[in-house]
Amino acid sequence: MRTIAVVTSTRAEYGILYPLIRRILSDPDLSLQLYVTGTHLSEKHGYTIKEIEKDNVPIYKKIPILEEGNSSVDITRTMANAMTGFSKYFHESRSDMLVLLGDRTEILAVALAAMNENIPIAHIHGGEVTEGAVDDAVRHCLSKLSYLHFTSTEVYRHRVIQLGETPDRVFNVGALSTENILNVPLISREKLFYEIGIKTELPLVTVTFHPVTKEQGEEIVQTQSLIEAMKVHPEYFYLITMANADAGGDMVNMLMKQFEEDAPDGNVKVVASLGMRRYLSAVRESGFVLGNSSSGIIEAPVMGTPTVNVGDRQKGRLQAGSIINCDADTSDIADAMEKAGKAEHRRTLMYGDGHTSEKIVYHIKRALADGIDLKKTFYNVSFSEDEGTTR
Secondary structure, X not given: OEEEEEEEOOXXXXXXXXXXXXHHHHOOOEEEEEEEEHHHHOHHHOOOHHHHHHOOOOOOEEEOOOOOOOOHHHHHHHHHHHHHHHHHHHHHHOOOEEEEXXXXXXXXXXXXXXXXXXXXXXXXXXXXXXXXXXXXXXXXXXXXXXXXXXXXXXXXXXXXXXXXXXXHHEEEOOOHHHHHHHHOOOOOHHHHHXXXXXXXXXXXXXXXXXXXXXXXXXXXXXXXXXHHHHHHOOXXXXXXXXXXXXXXXXXXXXXXXXXXXXXOOOOEEEEOOOOHHHHHHHHHHEEEEEEOOHHHOOHHHHHOOOEEEEOOOOOXXXXXXXXXXXXXXXXXXXXXXXXXXXXXXXOOOOOOOOOHHHHHHHHHHHHHHHOOOOOOOOOOOOOOOOXXXXX
């Protein structure tokens, strides 16, 4: 039996990984080692390990790494904690494969610890571009540290190959989020509102806004602009999920909570975490989603829900026609919200067919059966003489 380690450090990441975790658990040839870390173990961020325990998913290790604040120094220390904490268990456990998703800084630290223990890494969601966030550089670093690559589109597959990764180790498998949406039973508006304590007849808008890590110091102005735009449209009920543990996230959350307290009509609710099922249900029930989360780019279009994408955080990602981009200023956001409120809800399946976890497990098992040589060669993409001319 082969041992597959999976690491989750945030609520959103766990929700995305859920179908893959379940498929590994059900495979008689594989044994799951689930490492839970990061904001899952933080009361401030909702102590979302409870959601994992509620799903009856066995947890292999809990590794606290999170520093109290989210300044650049705190994030660097969190990365150092991750390298120290995970290096111990990786040295002792010797997993056959480590599965990592996305682009977070603490996940990069986990990958470095695995590299030093010669544990092969399978990376999900490589090749994507988010020009407004440091995640962009982290994601590409993770690709270079990884042996197997599972991208969500063919464009992203070619981009990973452009990074020098051999094509026969790079697979376009679609997005696990699409699999969740197409297969997880969602709940009704009535049940959703009951579970999170909302009483309203107003149309719902789901909001998630994160600080833009390449625009540090701007989070206050941008969050205030977003709040003022929501005030321009009091005809909606705003369900706001808190920002993650990026630099500036605490300030975003503080401003959103103040917005909730000051809302004269009680049309604002801020929650630390909804969990995967409730979050997807909220997106489905929303007139549109608002903010700068990747879920507005990947998940919302699968359900046909329009997206108002604010600012540059997701700049560079492939986008469906249901996404309305705007600058992070009040008038532009308010205008985009006006358009989104009138937009048609039309499903777009550009991130896979709902069988992503099946494909990932197949390729992992095949790679392990064939044998893994971590001495990777650099794959050179051909180019013309003109392209190689010094300028």
